[in-house]
Amino acid sequence: MRLIDIAVNNLRRKKGRTFFLVSGLALGISAAVALTSVGDAMNREVMHTLDEFGANILVLPASEDLPLSYGGMTVSAVNTGGRTLTVEDAKKVKTIKNHANISTVAPKLLVVSEVKGTKVMAAGVDFNAEFKLKKWWRVANGMRPADQADVLVGRDAAAKLGIAPGDSIRLGTGAFTVSGILAGTGSQDDNLIFADLPLIQQRFNKGNTISLVELSALCTGCPIEDMVNQVNSVLPGAKAVAVKETVELKMQAMHYFHRFSLGISLLLLIVAGMIIFFAMTASVKERVQEIGLFRAIGFRTGHIIQVLLIEAFFVSLLAGIVGYAVGSIAPRFIAPYLMSAYHLDFVVDPVMAMGSISASVVVGLLASIYPALRAGRLDPIEALRTL
Numbered sequence: 001m002r003l004i005d006i007a008v009n010n011l012r013r014k015k016g017r018t019f020f021l022v023s024g025l026a027l028g029i030s031a032a033v034a035l036t037s038v039g040d041a042m043n044r045e046v047m048h049t050l051d052e053f054g055a056n057i058l059v060l061p062a063s064e065d066l067p068l069s070y071g072g073m074t075v076s077a078v079n080t081g082g083r084t085l086t087v088e089d090a091k092k093v094k095t096i097k098n099h100a101n102i103s104t105v106a107p108k109l110l111v112v113s114e115v116k117g118t119k120v121m122a123a124g125v126d127f128n129a130e131f132k133l134k135k136w137w138r139v140a141n142g143m144r145p146a147d148q149a150d151v152l153v154g155r156d157a158a159a160k161l162g163i164a165p166g167d168s169i170r171l172g173t174g175a176f177t178v179s180g181i182l183a184g185t186g187s188q189d190d191n192l193i194f195a196d197l198p199l200i201q202q203r204f205n206k207g208n209t210i211s212l213v214e215l216s217a218l219c220t221g222c223p224i225e226d227m228v229n230q231v232n233s234v235l236p237g238a239k240a241v242a243v244k245e246t247v248e249l250k251m252q253a254m255h256y257f258h259r260f261s262l263g264i265s266l267l268l269l270i271v272a273g274m275i276i277f278f279a280m281t282a283s284v285k286e287r288v289q290e291i292g293l294f295r296a297i298g299f300r301t302g303h304i305i306q307v308l309l310i311e312a313f314f315v316s317l318l319a320g321i322v323g324y325a326v327g328s329i330a331p332r333f334i335a336p337y338l339m340s341a342y343h344l345d346f347v348v349d350p351v352m353a354m355g356s357i358s359a360s361v362v363v364g365l366l367a368s369i370y371p372a373l374r375a376g377r378l379d380p381i382e383a384l385r386t387l
Helices: 002-013 015-052 087-095 127-133 155-161 197-203 224-234 245-286 288-296 301-338 350-376 380-385
Strands: 057-061 068-070 073-075 102-115 118-125 139-142 150-153 168-171 174-182 192-196 212-217 238-242
Touching (some): 002 015, 015 245, 015 350, 087 224, 102 127, 102 168, 102 197, 118 127, 118 197, 150 155, 174 197, 192 197, 212 224, 288 301, 301 350
Parallel strands (some): 118 192
Antiparallel strands (some): 057 212, 068 073, 102 118, 150 192
């Protein structure tokens, strides 16, 4: 306890030197924390963007006859070779190893029907899953389907057929009521009529078959290729393919940025350690008289080393706390100006807090070992002569 009191008193007496040591190490810690926080926040933003973009995996039947097209992918209306997909297959997707990464499963049945003498494509869907998958969907006119026999019509299909909310149309063997008209999406959805999946299966005598399954998969910690392979393993008669390559590339770029930020953080910690090293070395030269006094009152080599290391510990601990506080708060104010395109969400991470404080203490102690050993090895006679 006596050595701790001596170390604390030394830090209080040398406030200027203490401030310099704390600020130097805290600057390195705060920069490292800020870079890491921004990297983590950008990764979370990309994961959220991936979810907002909708499906990133399509499950298609392994078919030889694929006459229909949907979303840029060719899918089958009449499967003449290979097995068909069923609603049960869509449920099996939830049994893969990384099923927790799947946020939405949206099965679809695509059929061709004639409405007012014009052939159009209709899609049987689960409306709840569809609206969750396609967050950009907006009902421009009318309302969302409230009844099983209600349908949503794409903007271009409604214009071509001359239909409006409240109109009755016939699909397959039964009548449907137009519930609403979708706002333009710029995709093939503008040309489709969306109806309840079980009812479309019934009206077109399709049993429980479906044409494809769209999956929204959150691939944090799990590459999308692994998800595709897992889906293919539980559905050997189907073909799962990854889409949204641009988002995946963006995720990869964010991972590279995260690694880059970790490398810069390590470099900053090394620089901070060098600051501590040179400052402690210079301090030893300045404190020869103090060390001589310690020797005169009976302090041994080990005591001198312990006092200096205790000082380094308290300096590093304070620097770690200050550095984490500054590094975690600063990005919240700077990011909106430097990265306005991103809506970054910064969270308090106890692991990062403990890690930054621990790193500060380790760097401070390692940088102080040699100066402390040098101080402990000073010739007692030479040190006493300075008194």
